[in-house]
Amino acid sequence: MPDKALACELPDFHDIEQAAARIRPYVRQTPVLQDVALNDSLGCQFLIKCENLQGGGAFKLRGASNAVARLREQGSGGDVATHSSGNHGAALAMAARLDGRQAHVVMPENASAFKIAAVRQQGGKVYFCPATQAGREAGMEALLQLGYTAIPPYDHFDIIAGQGTACLELLQQVPDITTVITPVGGGGLIGGTALVASHMGVVSVGAEPEGAADTACSLAGGKRVTEVEADTIADGLRALVGVRNFALIQQLVERVITVSDAEIRQAMIDIFRHFRLLVEPSSAVVLAAARQQPEHFRGRKIAAIISGGNITPEDWIKTSQWERNASGSAMIE
Amino acid sequence: MPDKALACELPDFHDIEQAAARIRPYVRQTPVLQDVALNDSLGCQFLIKCENLQGGGAFKLRGASNAVARLREQGSGGDVATHSSGNHGAALAMAARLDGRQAHVVMPENASAFKIAAVRQQGGKVYFCPATQAGREAGMEALLQLGYTAIPPYDHFDIIAGQGTACLELLQQVPDITTVITPVGGGGLIGGTALVASHMGVVSVGAEPEGAADTACSLAGGKRVTEVEADTIADGLRALVGVRNFALIQQLVERVITVSDAEIRQAMIDIFRHFRLLVEPSSAVVLAAARQQPEHFRGRKIAAIISGGNITPEDWIKTSQWERNASGSAMIE
Numbered sequence: 001m002p003d004k005a006l007a008c009e010l011p012d013f014h015d016i017e018q019a020a021a022r023i024r025p026y027v028r029q030t031p032v033l034q035d036v037a038l039n040d041s042l043g044c045q046f047l048i049k050c051e052n053l054q055g056g057g058a059f060k061l062r063g064a065s066n067a068v069a070r071l072r073e074q075g076s077g078g079d080v081a082t083h084s085s086g087n088h089g090a091a092l093a094m095a096a097r098l099d100g101r102q103a104h105v106v107m108p109e110n111a112s113a114f115k116i117a118a119v120r121q122q123g124g125k126v127y128f129c130p131a132t133q134a135g136r137e138a139g140m141e142a143l144l145q146l147g148y149t150a151i152p153p154y155d156h157f158d159i160i161a162g163q164g165t166a167c168l169e170l171l172q173q174v175p176d177i178t179t180v181i182t183p184v185g186g187g188g189l190i191g192g193t194a195l196v197a198s199h200m201g202v203v204s205v206g207a208e209p210e211g212a213a214d215t216a217c218s219l220a221g222g223k224r225v226t227e228v229e230a231d232t233i234a235d236g237l238r239a240l241v242g243v244r245n246f247a248l249i250q251q252l253v254e255r256v257i258t259v260s261d262a263e264i265r266q267a268m269i270d271i272f273r274h275f276r277l278l279v280e281p282s283s284a285v286v287l288a289a290a291r292q293q294p295e296h297f298r299g300r301k302i303a304a305i306i307s308g309g310n311i312t313p314e315d316w317i318k319t320s321q322w323e324r325n326a327s328g329s330a331m332i333e
Numbered sequence: 334m335p336d337k338a339l340a341c342e343l344p345d346f347h348d349i350e351q352a353a354a355r356i357r358p359y360v361r362q363t364p365v366l367q368d369v370a371l372n373d374s375l376g377c378q379f380l381i382k383c384e385n386l387q388g389g390g391a392f393k394l395r396g397a398s399n400a401v402a403r404l405r406e407q408g409s410g411g412d413v414a415t416h417s418s419g420n421h422g423a424a425l426a427m428a429a430r431l432d433g434r435q436a437h438v439v440m441p442e443n444a445s446a447f448k449i450a451a452v453r454q455q456g457g458k459v460y461f462c463p464a465t466q467a468g469r470e471a472g473m474e475a476l477l478q479l480g481y482t483a484i485p486p487y488d489h490f491d492i493i494a495g496q497g498t499a500c501l502e503l504l505q506q507v508p509d510i511t512t513v514i515t516p517v518g519g520g521g522l523i524g525g526t527a528l529v530a531s532h533m534g535v536v537s538v539g540a541e542p543e544g545a546a547d548t549a550c551s552l553a554g555g556k557r558v559t560e561v562e563a564d565t566i567a568d569g570l571r572a573l574v575g576v577r578n579f580a581l582i583q584q585l586v587e588r589v590i591t592v593s594d595a596e597i598r599q600a601m602i603d604i605f606r607h608f609r610l611l612v613e614p615s616s617a618v619v620l621a622a623a624r625q626q627p628e629h630f631r632g633r634k635i636a637a638i639i640s641g642g643n644i645t646p647e648d649w650i651k652t653s654q655w656e657r658n659a660s661g662s663a664m665i666e
Contacts (some may be wrong), residue, residue: 030364035388036388053364053608053609055369057609272646276385276642276643309609313605313611313646313650313655314646314650316646317647
């Protein structure tokens, strides 16, 4: 378990169970799928938990709904603010709107157009910042000066508890899972996942892009690095891992596998081939990790959390660099 | 219930229950999803049964698996043959391969490249024919001369029973559904669906493209028409409704709503906006129908069967004629 000094700021399994009950009216129970041909090619049973089919197209609605519901329980009104590459911002805007609040969202200037539009469609106000950790934090600080309540995207008790409900739901849906693979960006999803998994005796593994491998680097050095110059197609995983999040990962996650953008591209195409799902590059890292290091998974019943599907068909084609040959057969299994 | 003369050739609810047990090892239980914003815009609860996430990307695996398993039970070996716009062909090839058989598939020369490739990837042999009902039947006849066993795509006892398992599973997954909307092409899916729905006191409605409205025309005339000149983007619904299928529709389906290609295009985009799913135009007819005639559905709990997702992102963009504006906001709800 997390060390004592930090434990007071970290959710535990019970908090995640409470979050699940709290957010039930606002989120979808997402499906779990598998494909025989994919299982055969990986040498393991590889289930996907489809949070890309969550409301708003990403798991982020879980954490945002939990955080806003907690504010309401505490009688805390008023506007909320965050920084986000997009999915958390849109989820917070959606949760805030349902609760009669305004959300203010600082977004990096290189955020995807699709995600910027999603925040606005949910009624969120968008503010652009330089695409660095410092830029995000400065933008956020400016909003907090205005008196808004901060709901940061991952380094937050209620956010981590909310994101953990995806893994809780998964392990309730499917028995006998030995290992859960989760994308690692800021660490909200893997933090909550690792809490649930460890409580239930399941191994937790992370998957991170090589171009934003600050968590793998922090683990190797035994200390959280504080700057990352992200260069990866996985736009949802460019953020620096949070303090609470790193503490959870360090203590509860067995390993973090880093994958190249080329491996991510191939995994995007493979997920379409096997499941007919368009997923974000940030989601495809989980399959890329299983392909790269099959020795950790062989013969087991693995589940991977597909974190989001907020990518247009055009951007999916560009990002995956997929080219159909004359027969279209490159796509098909 | 169907009239006596035909009843001997038609499956009943019990046959569909048996089919469900028979095919369980070969098919996925597909998820049922809904979206609050879509429900609000339609004025009803609109659930989608995601057979686009079935193995092979379409409900067709249900019927094909049932038909092949029945051959095995009967000790009937050897090659199987069919005609198909693609999804049934690929499903039959997959089911045949798993059973150690060869599948031969007659396809219209205007079949989608994606679907042709899918048949071949499953080990099926493809034969092209003119894109007419007569062309399909002549091609099929030539194959039967070679001694292969016919597993036609819809006008077949075991196929109808197999396709009916999608609705059976749906009604077991979700209580209190009042109405099921199903695409109408050859009528395999709606035939099986109507059998299950009527047995369980649920209303059955069909959705058919205006450009291949032979079923609506047959219903209006009280007699099955025997030729259709199909002109619609819904490539999976161009076939003429089958004899058994029309008998079931005539007696068990409340109405068949015809929709334009423009309405289908809009529904494809709406399904992506609300669920992040790329679906075939043949699937989108169900939402187009609910949008066009909301008076039949208002205030009810409706389920629509999304029949397939076998379309590439490129073809989806072309077929839906979707253009993203600068912000991407056309896509987003």
